[in-house]
Amino acid sequence: MATTTVDAHAHDSHAHEGPKGILGYFWSTDHKVIAQLYLWTGMFMALIGGLMAYVFRMQLAFPGKPVPGFGVVSPVEYNALVTNHGTIMIFWVAMPVLIAAFGNFLIPLMIGADDMVFPRINRLSYQVFLLSAIVILASLVVEGGGFGGAWTAYPPLSANPAYNLTPLGATLWVVAVALEFVAFLLGGINFIVTLMNARAPGMKAYDIPMVCWMIVIASILFMLSVGPLIAGAVMLLFDQTLGTGFFNPAVGGDPILWQHLFWFFGHPEVYVVLLPAIGVTVDIVATFSRRKLFGYRLLLYTAVGIGVLSFFVWAHHQFIAGIDPRMANIFTVTTLLISIPVIEMFFVVFATMYGGSIRLTVPMLWALSFLAEFMIGGMTGIYLGSSGSDIYLHDTYFVLAHFHYTFFPIAIIGGFAAFTYWFPKMYGKMLDERLGKIHFWGTIISFNFIFIPLFILGGLGQHRRIYNFQNFPELAPYQPLRVVATTALVVMLLFQLVFFWNLIKSFRRGVPAPKNPWESNTLEWTADSPPPHGNWPPDQMPVVYRGPYEYGHPGRESDFWPQNVPPAREA
Amino acid sequence: MTAPSASLAGRAVQARRQQVLPNGVLGMLVFVLTEVMLFAGLISAHAIAMAGATEWPPLNQPRLPVVVTLLNTVALLVSGGMLAWAQRAWRRSSQTVNPPLFGALALGLFFVLMQGREWVALIREGLTLTSSTYGGFFYLIVGAHALHALAAILALAWAWRRLAVGRLAEAQLATVAVFWYFVVLVWPFIYIRVYL
Numbered sequence: 001m002a003t004t005t006v007d008a009h010a011h012d013s014h015a016h017e018g019p020k021g022i023l024g025y026f027w028s029t030d031h032k033v034i035a036q037l038y039l040w041t042g043m044f045m046a047l048i049g050g051l052m053a054y055v056f057r058m059q060l061a062f063p064g065k066p067v068p069g070f071g072v073v074s075p076v077e078y079n080a081l082v083t084n085h086g087t088i089m090i091f092w093v094a095m096p097v098l099i100a101a102f103g104n105f106l107i108p109l110m111i112g113a114d115d116m117v118f119p120r121i122n123r124l125s126y127q128v129f130l131l132s133a134i135v136i137l138a139s140l141v142v143e144g145g146g147f148g149g150a151w152t153a154y155p156p157l158s159a160n161p162a163y164n165l166t167p168l169g170a171t172l173w174v175v176a177v178a179l180e181f182v183a184f185l186l187g188g189i190n191f192i193v194t195l196m197n198a199r200a201p202g203m204k205a206y207d208i209p210m211v212c213w214m215i216v217i218a219s220i221l222f223m224l225s226v227g228p229l230i231a232g233a234v235m236l237l238f239d240q241t242l243g244t245g246f247f248n249p250a251v252g253g254d255p256i257l258w259q260h261l262f263w264f265f266g267h268p269e270v271y272v273v274l275l276p277a278i279g280v281t282v283d284i285v286a287t288f289s290r291r292k293l294f295g296y297r298l299l300l301y302t303a304v305g306i307g308v309l310s311f312f313v314w315a316h317h318q319f320i321a322g323i324d325p326r327m328a329n330i331f332t333v334t335t336l337l338i339s340i341p342v343i344e345m346f347f348v349v350f351a352t353m354y355g356g357s358i359r360l361t362v363p364m365l366w367a368l369s370f371l372a373e374f375m376i377g378g379m380t381g382i383y384l385g386s387s388g389s390d391i392y393l394h395d396t397y398f399v400l401a402h403f404h405y406t407f408f409p410i411a412i413i414g415g416f417a418a419f420t421y422w423f424p425k426m427y428g429k430m431l432d433e434r435l436g437k438i439h440f441w442g443t444i445i446s447f448n449f450i451f452i453p454l455f456i457l458g459g460l461g462q463h464r465r466i467y468n469f470q471n472f473p474e475l476a477p478y479q480p481l482r483v484v485a486t487t488a489l490v491v492m493l494l495f496q497l498v499f500f501w502n503l504i505k506s507f508r509r510g511v512p513a514p515k516n517p518w519e520s521n522t523l524e525w526t527a528d529s530p531p532p533h534g535n536w537p538p539d540q541m542p543v544v545y546r547g548p549y550e551y552g553h554p555g556r557e558s559d560f561w562p563q564n565v566p567p568a569r570e571a
Numbered sequence: 572m573t574a575p576s577a578s579l580a581g582r583a584v585q586a587r588r589q590q591v592l593p594n595g596v597l598g599m600l601v602f603v604l605t606e607v608m609l610f611a612g613l614i615s616a617h618a619i620a621m622a623g624a625t626e627w628p629p630l631n632q633p634r635l636p637v638v639v640t641l642l643n644t645v646a647l648l649v650s651g652g653m654l655a656w657a658q659r660a661w662r663r664s665s666q667t668v669n670p671p672l673f674g675a676l677a678l679g680l681f682f683v684l685m686q687g688r689e690w691v692a693l694i695r696e697g698l699t700l701t702s703s704t705y706g707g708f709f710y711l712i713v714g715a716h717a718l719h720a721l722a723a724i725l726a727l728a729w730a731w732r733r734l735a736v737g738r739l740a741e742a743q744l745a746t747v748a749v750f751w752y753f754v755v756l757v758w759p760f761i762y763i764r765v766y767l
C-alpha cells in the first residue's frame with residue numbers, strides 16, 4: 001500500500017473501513033467523505049443565500065409589501081440580509097464547494113494517492129468549517145439581528161455597536177469569518193503538501209491535471225493574502241468588544257486602514273475562486289472536445305502570473321475612498337494589466353476546442369457558458385478599473401452586476417459544471433441528461449434576465465445598498481427593471497427544483513455509472529465509481545506514463561489515452 | 572508497493588512516490604508563509620498608523636524599554652542558534668542533542684517571562700490596550716508574537732520529552748524547528764519597527 005503518502009501517526013485512522021453511522025460520517029478522515037460534507041454544507045448554504053436574495057429582491061421590486069414566506073422586510077432586516085447573502089455566497093458557498101469539496105475529492109484521486117497527507121487535519125478543517133457555518137447562521141437570529149454593515153464590513157459602521165445596532169451580530173460575523181479562514185488554512189496546507197508529495201509514481205509536474213494545479217495555486221494565493229485580513233479581523237474584533245480604536249479616527253485610528261487590509265485579501269480572493277473554476281472548465285473542455293489541451297505550460301504560468309499580479313491591484317476598490325490620485329493611476333494600470341492574462345486563459349480554452357469533435361453534454365454546456373458569462377464580467381471590470389469612469393460607477397448597481405457576472409459563473413456555473421461532470425464518479429450513478437439540459441437553460445437564461453437590468457440601472461446611477469428606491473424621485477420610474485430582475489430570480493430559484501428532482505431520480509433509479517463514462521484520461525476515472533476507501537486496491541495503485549490530455553492521438557485507434565496505461569501493453 | 576519500471580520516449584518512471592520535503596516540514600513551511608503575511612499585515616498597519624499620527628508615541632504615554640528588550644532579543648536569537656546546533660548534532664550522532672535542545676527551550680521560556688514582566692511594568696505606568704492606538708498596536712503585535720512563542724515553546728517541550736523517551740523522529744524535530752525559527756526571526760523586525 002502507498003503508506004508513504006499518509007503521515008505516520010495519522011495512519012491508524014485508515015485501519016478501519018469508511019464511516020460508521022451519521023456521527024461516524026462527521027468523524028471520518030476519508031477525503032471523499034470530507035468532500036461530500038463540504039459539498040452538501042456548501043449547497044445548503046447556497047440555498048440559504050439564495051432565499052435571502054429572494055427576500056431582499058422582493059422588497060426592492062415591491063417595496064413595503066409582505067414577502068410571501070417572510071413578511072414585511074424592515075430596513076434593519078434588509079441590511080442584514082444583503083450583508084449575509086454576500087458573505088455566505090463567497091465564504092460558505094464559492095470556497096467550500098469549488099475549493100474544499102472538489103479539492104478534497106479530486107486531488108488524491110487525480111494524482112493517484114489513497115488520501116490526503118494529513119487526514120486528521122483534513123477532518124479538523126471540516127469541523128471548524130461546520131462550526132463557522134453554525135456561528136454565521138446563529139448570528140442571524142441573536143438579539144438585535146444579523147450584522148448589516150455589508151460584506152466588506154467597513155468601519156466605523158462595523159466597529160461601533162452604536163452605529164450598526166447589532167452588537168452581537170457584528171461580533172459573531174467577525175468570529176464566523178475568522179473560523180472559516182482557519183478551516184481553509186488547514187485545508188490549503190493539505191492540498192499543497194499532498195500535491196507536492198503524494199503523486200503517483202511517474203507523475204511529473206506537467207502531468208498533473210490542470211484542475212489540481214489551479215486549486216493548489218488558489219490555495220497558495222489564499223494563504224499569502226489572508227494574513228493581513230486576519231490581522232484586520234482581530235483589530236476589528238478588539239474595536240468592537242474591548243474598546244480599542246484601531247479604526248476609530250477620534251482616538252487616532254484610521255478607518256481606511258481596514259479597507260487596505262480587507263482588499264489586500266479581497267482582490268486575490270476573487271482569483272482564489274476564479275482559478276479552480278478555470279481548472280474545472282479546462283478539464284471538461286479538453287475531455288469533450290477530444291483534443292489535447294492547447295498550451296498546458298502557458299496556462300500554468302499564466303495562472304501563476306495572475307496570482308502575482310493580483311496582489312497589486314487592491315486599491316481599485318478605493319478609488320474614491322480618498323486615496324492619493326497618483327496611487328489611483330498606478331492601480332488603474334495594474335488592474336487593466338491583469339485582464340491580459342485572464343483573457344489569455346480563455347484563448348487557451350478556445351484554441352483547445354478549435355478543430356475538436358465537440359460533445360455537448362451537460363457538463364460541457366456548463367463549462368462553455370462559464371466562458372461566455374464570465375467574459376461579460378471581465379469586460380465590465382475594465383470600465384471599473386479605469387479610475388476615471390469608476391468615479392461615476394463606483395458603488396452603483398453596475399459594480400453589483402459586474403461582480404455577479406464574475407462570481408455567479410465561477411461559483412454556481414463552475415460548481416454545476418464540476419458537479420455534473422464528476423457526479424458519476426462520486427455516486428456511481430449517471431444523471432439524467434434531459435433534465436440536466438432543462439435545468440441548465442432555465443438557470444442560464446434567468447440569470448441573464450436578473451443582471452442585465454441591473455447593469456442598466458447601475459448605468460442610470462442607481463446606488464447599491466438602498467432599502468427602497470421609491471424614495472428617490474429620479475430612480476423611482478425605473479421600477480419595471482427591478483421587477484424584471486426579481487421575477488427572473490424567482491424563476492431561477494424554481495428551476496433549481498429540476499436539479500433536485502434530477503438528483504433524487506438518479507439516486508433512486510439512475511443508470512449505474514461505468515468507471516469511465518466520459519472516456520477521460522485522468523486517474524480518477526480508473527477507480528471504481530464510487531471509489532472505495534483508499535481509492536484503489538493497495539496492490540493496484542496507479543502509475544503514470546503520460547500527461548492528462550492525450551486525446552485524439554494520431555495513430556491510435558481509440559481517441560483517448562489514459563494516463564495509467566503502460567505503453568508496452570498496447571504495442 | 573510494486574510499481575513496474577518503464578520508460579516512454581526516454582522518460583523513466585520512478586518506482587516510488589517522491590517527497591519534496593518530509594510532509595510535516597513542508598506543511599509547516601506553508602503555514603509559516605501565512606504567518607509571515609500575518610505579521611507583515613500587523614507591522615504595515617502599525618506603520619500606517621504611525622505615519623498618520625501627529626505625535627508617536629503620544630506624549631502622555633510611557634516609553635518602551637529599549638535596552639532590556641534588546642538583551643531579550645539576543646536571548647531569543649541565541650535560543651534559535653541552539654536549536655540549529657541541536658539539529659546539527661542530530662545529524663552527527665543523537666547523543667548530544669539533548670543539551671542544546673533544552674537550552675533553546677529554556678531561553679525561549681526566559682524570553683516570554685521577561686516580556687511578561689515588562690508588560691506588567693508598562694501596564695502599571697499606564698500603557699494599556701485602550702489607552703491609545705500606540706498602546707493598542709503594542710499589545711496587539713507583541714501579544715500576537717507572545718502567543719506564537721508560547722505555542723512554539725509547547726512544541727519544543729513536546730519534542731524534548733519525546734527525545735528523552737527516544738521517540739523523536741528527525742522530521743518531527745525539523746517541523747518544530749521551522750516554527751521556532753519563524754518565531755525567532757520575526758522578532759527582530761518587530762523590535763525594530765515597534766520599539767525603536
Ligand code: HEM
Pocket residue numbers: 152269270271273274316317335336338339342377378381382384385386390393394395399402403406407410
Ligand atoms: C479582469 C478582470 C477584473 C477587473 C478588471 C475587475 C475590476 C473591478 C473593479 C475596478 C472593481 C471596483 C468597482 C467599484 O467598487 O467601484 C470591482 C469590483 C468587484 N469585483 Fe471585479 N474585476 C475583475 C474580475 C473580477 C473577478 C474575477 C471577480 C470575482 C471572482 C470580481 C469580483 C468583484 C467584486 C466582488 C467586486 C465588488 C466588491 C464590492 O464592492 O462589494 N471581479 N472589480
Ligand SMILES: [Cu+2]
Pocket residue numbers: 266267270313314316317
Ligand atoms: Cu478587485
